[in-house]
Amino acid sequence: MKISKLTLLLMLFVSTMSAQKKPNILYIICDDLGYGDVQALNPEKGKILTPKIDAFAKEAMTFTDAHSASAVCTPSRYAILTGRYSWRSRLQHGVLASGDELDPLIAEDLTTVPKMLKKAGYKTAAIGKWHLGFKFVDDDGNPVQVYDGKKVVGPAIGSTVPNGPVSRGFDSYIGFHHSRVMKTVIKDDKVVDKMPPIKMLQFLGDNAEDYIANASKTDEPFFMYLALNSPHSPVVPSEAWQGKSGMGAYADFVMETDDVVGRVLEALEKNGIADNTLVFFTSDNGCSAPVAKAGKLEKEFGHYPSANFRGYKSDIWEGAHRIPFIVKWPGQIEAGSENDKLICQTSLMATCAEIAGLSLGDDEGVDSYSILPLLENKKAKTDYNLVVHHSINGKFSIRNKKWKLELTPGSGGWSSPTDSKAMKENYPDIQLYNMKTDVEETTNVYDKHPKLVKKMTAQLKEIVENGRTTSGTLQENDVKVDMFKTGQTKASAAH
Numbered sequence: 001m002k003i004s005k006l007t008l009l010l011m012l013f014v015s016t017m018s019a020q021k022k023p024n025i026l027y028i029i030c031d032d033l034g035y036g037d038v039q040a041l042n043p044e045k046g047k048i049l050t051p052k053i054d055a056f057a058k059e060a061m062t063f064t065d066a067h068s069a070s071a072v073c074t075p076s077r078y079a080i081l082t083g084r085y086s087w088r089s090r091l092q093h094g095v096l097a098s099g100d101e102l103d104p105l106i107a108e109d110l111t112t113v114p115k116m117l118k119k120a121g122y123k124t125a126a127i128g129k130w131h132l133g134f135k136f137v138d139d140d141g142n143p144v145q146v147y148d149g150k151k152v153v154g155p156a157i158g159s160t161v162p163n164g165p166v167s168r169g170f171d172s173y174i175g176f177h178h179s180r181v182m183k184t185v186i187k188d189d190k191v192v193d194k195m196p197p198i199k200m201l202q203f204l205g206d207n208a209e210d211y212i213a214n215a216s217k218t219d220e221p222f223f224m225y226l227a228l229n230s231p232h233s234p235v236v237p238s239e240a241w242q243g244k245s246g247m248g249a250y251a252d253f254v255m256e257t258d259d260v261v262g263r264v265l266e267a268l269e270k271n272g273i274a275d276n277t278l279v280f281f282t283s284d285n286g287c288s289a290p291v292a293k294a295g296k297l298e299k300e301f302g303h304y305p306s307a308n309f310r311g312y313k314s315d316i317w318e319g320a321h322r323i324p325f326i327v328k329w330p331g332q333i334e335a336g337s338e339n340d341k342l343i344c345q346t347s348l349m350a351t352c353a354e355i356a357g358l359s360l361g362d363d364e365g366v367d368s369y370s371i372l373p374l375l376e377n378k379k380a381k382t383d384y385n386l387v388v389h390h391s392i393n394g395k396f397s398i399r400n401k402k403w404k405l406e407l408t409p410g411s412g413g414w415s416s417p418t419d420s421k422a423m424k425e426n427y428p429d430i431q432l433y434n435m436k437t438d439v440e441e442t443t444n445v446y447d448k449h450p451k452l453v454k455k456m457t458a459q460l461k462e463i464v465e466n467g468r469t470t471s472g473t474l475q476e477n478d479v480k481v482d483m484f485k486t487g488q489t490k491a492s493a494a495h
Contacts, residue, residue, distance in 0.1 A: 022120065022221040023329065024277040025352055026268075028261055029080070029225070030324075031073065031129060031232035034287030036307030037254050038324045047303035048251045052262025056281060057326050061337045061375060066282070066325030067344045067399075069367075070390045071314050071413055073284045074131050076321075076345065077227070078105055080284075081112045081132075081168075083349030083365030085388060088467065088477040093394030096133050096178075102143070104133040104163045107478075111364040113349050114169030117223045120356035124172075125211055126165040128204045128227035131178040134164040136191065152181055159191040170225070174207050176200065179232055198236040200229050201253075205260040209267040216271035223352075226264065227284075230257040233291045247301045250292040278329040278355065282345065286320045288313040289415070310441045314392040314413030316406050317441055321389055327375060339378045342401050344387045346469075347371045366468035366475050388463060393419060396483050398460040399435070405446075405456040406431040407484055 036042035040054040041062070069079030074095035075086030089105055096105060106112060114124035136144040136155035141162075144155040165173040166188050173189075176182045182200055185193040195203065208226050215222045230253050237244075237252035241259075245251035261281065268274040287294065287305035289312040297303040311317030325343070327333060350368035353360050360368070367388075373380035389397035389404075391412030398405050406412070409429050410422030417425065432446035432453060446453055464483055467475030 021276075022122070022356060024215070024221050024273060025117070025122070025223045025355070026264075026277055026279045027080070027223075027225050027227075027348070028264065028279065028281045029077075029128075029227045030257055030261075030283040031227070031229055032285060032288045032291065032313055033231060033254065033257065033283035033324060034292075034305035034307075034312070034319065035283075035309065035322050035324055036304045037231070037287060041324060042304065042307040045302065045304040045307055047297075047301050048245055048247065048254045050254065050258040052258045052265070053281065053324075053326070056261070056265060056279075056328060057336075059330075059335045060279075060281075060326045060328035061333045061339055061378065063325040063327070063339045063341070063343055065340050065342045066323060067342075067387055067389065068283070068285045068321045068323050069344055069346050069388075071285050071316065071320035072392045073129075073232075074105065074133075075390065076284045077130075077132055079344075079346045079367070080348055081114075081225070082106060082110055083113075083346050083360075083368030084110070085346065085367050085390070085469075087390055087394070087396075087481055088366075090479055092479070092481070094392055096131060101133045101177075102135045104168070106132055106168050108163075108167070111361070112169040113352055114171075114223055114225070116169075116349070116353060116358060116360075116364070117356055118169065118171075120358055121220060122356070123215065123218075123220050123222045124170045124225075125222065126170040126173045126175065126225045126227070127207050127211065128175040128225075129178060129229055130165055130173075130175060130186075130227070132168075134161050134177065136160070137162060146181060152183075155181075155184060155191050157191050157193065161186055161189045161191070164189055175204065175227065176229070179229070179234065182229060182234070197229075197234050198238055200236075201256060201260055202238055204228055205263050208264045212264070212267040212273070213271050216273045228257060228260065230254075230260075231287075231292070233288070235291060247297060247303065248293060251297070251301075251303070275330045278332075279327065280348065281324065281326045281328075283323045286311070286313045286315075286323060308440055311411060311413070311415050314411075315415045316389060316391040316395050316397050316408055316412035317415070318439070320391065320413060329375065333375050334378065337378055339374055341371075341374055341378075341382060341384070342387055342399065343371055343374070343384060347384065350470075351375075362473045363475055366470060366472070369470060386459060386463065386469065388460065388469070394485055395419070396460060398456050398463075400456070402434060402436050403452060403456065404431075404433045404435050404441070405453060405460070406433075407457075407460075 078086040241256040306319030309318035311319035350370040395408035395412035409427040410419040
C-alpha cells in the first residue's frame with residue numbers, strides 16, 4: 001500500500017513527540033564521597049558546606065539506606081553499568097591495577113546501560129573516570145607501556161584505546177582511566193592531551209555543560225554517565241578553592257565537587273531541559289579515611305565523613321558502602337522526600353529500562369531490580385529484599401532490612417581491626433548486627449541467633465550459586481566464587 005506524504009509527516013511527528021517524552025537520564029557519580037560529606041545527609045556531624053547538593057536534595061528524593069555494590073570503585077562501577085555484581089566476574093577482590101587492567105572487566109557481549117538505552121533511541125555519553133580496564137596501543141596495535149614498575153611513563157598522545165567506553169555502548173567519551181593516569185586525557189578511543197590533575201575536575205564540568213547545551217538542541221533523549229574524579233586522591237582542589245573550607249585540602253575538594261555538581265544541574269535549567277531530565281546523584285563508595293585524614297577532620301573540626309556509620313572505604317561496615325543517593329525527576333518524584341527502603345546501585349539498570357519502556361533479557365541486569373515504584377511512591381511495596389555487600393578483601397555480607405550478616409571477623413578492609421588482627425585476637429568468624437537498633441554495628445549478636453545466621457548464609461549462597469539475584473533462568477558466574485575466602489579466616493560454624 002502506498003503511503004502519502006501527509007501520512008509520513010504525521011508518522012514522523014508522532015515519532016518525534018514520543019522521543020521527546022522520554023526523559024534524559026543523568027548519572028552524577030562522585031569518587032569516594034562519604035555519606036556524611038553531604039551536609040543535608042549529616043546535619044549534625046557534617047561541617048563541610050555543600051549548598052548545591054543540599055539544594056538539589058530539597059527538589060529530589062533522598063534514599064537513606066542506599067548502597068554501592070562494593071566498598072571500592074572498579075567493582076561498584078561495573079555493577080552500576082551492568083546491573084550485575086562484580087564478584088560474578090574475574091575480579092574477586094580489590095580494583096583493577098597494573099597488569100590486570102589490560103583486559104576490559106566488562107565483557108564485550110555483556111549488555112550495559114548505554115547499550116540498552118540506545119535501543120530506545122538514546123544518545124549516550126561518558127565523561128570522566130572509567131577504571132574498568134582497557135589497553136593502550138600504538139598505530140600498529142602493539143601494547144603501549146604505561147608503567148615502568150615505579151612510575152607512569154605513558155601512554156603518548158595519539159595512542160589508541162581499542163576497548164574502552166565507546167566499545168561498551170557509549171557514543172562518545174572524554175575523560176581518563178583512573179587516578180594513576182589522570183594526566184592522560186582520552187577522547188572516544190584516542191589519547192588526545194596531557195593535563196595536570198588539578199585541572200581535571202573543572203575540565204569534566206566544562207565538558208558536561210557543553211554536552212548538555214548541544215544535546216538540548218536535538219529531539220533525541222540522552223544518557224550521560226558523569227564520573228567525577230573527586231574527592232578521590234590526588235586531592236587537588238583548584239586554586240580558586242584552596243583554603244575555602246578552613247579544614248584542609250580534602251574539605252576544599254568536597255566543596256569544589258559540590259560546586260561542579262551545581263554547575264551541571266544549572267546547565268540543565270539554562271538549556272530548558274531540567275523538567276524532562278532524571279538525575280541520579282551518588283558516589284561509588286564511601287570516604288577514604290587515609291586520603292581525607294578523617295581522624296583529624298573528626299577530632300579537630302567535628303566533621304564525620306561516614307556520619308554515624310562504622311568504617312570507611314574498603315570495609316564491610318556501613319561507612320564503606322552506604323552512600324549518598326539522591327534522585328530528581330520533576331513532576332514524577334516528590335520534591336524534598338525521603339525514602340528509607342534498602343536499595344543498591346545495581347538497581348539503576350532495571351530502573352532505566354522500565355523508564356525507557358524496555359524489557360531486560362533473561363541474562364541482562366541479573367542483580368537489578370527496578371526502583372521506579374519507589375521513586376513514584378516512597379511507600380510502595382518492593383521485592384527488593386536482599387542486598388549483597390563486598391569489601392576490598394573480597395569478604396561478603398548479606399543484608400535485609402533488619403539484619404546484616406558479615407562473613408569475616410574484622411573490617412574486611414583497611415579499618416581496625418583488620419581481618420588478620422581480628423583473627424589473632426580470636427574474634428568470631430562472623431558478625432551479625434540488628435540494623436534497626438544498632439546501625440553503628442557495635443554489638444555482634446551472631447551467637448544469639450544461630451537459626452538466622454544459618455538462614456541468611458543459605459540465602460547468600462543461593463544468590464552466589466544461581467548467578468543472579470532476580471528471578472529467571474539460572475546464570476553462570478565467570479569464575480568460581482568462594483563466599484568464605486577459604487584460608488583467610490578460620491572455619492565458621494555457619495558454613
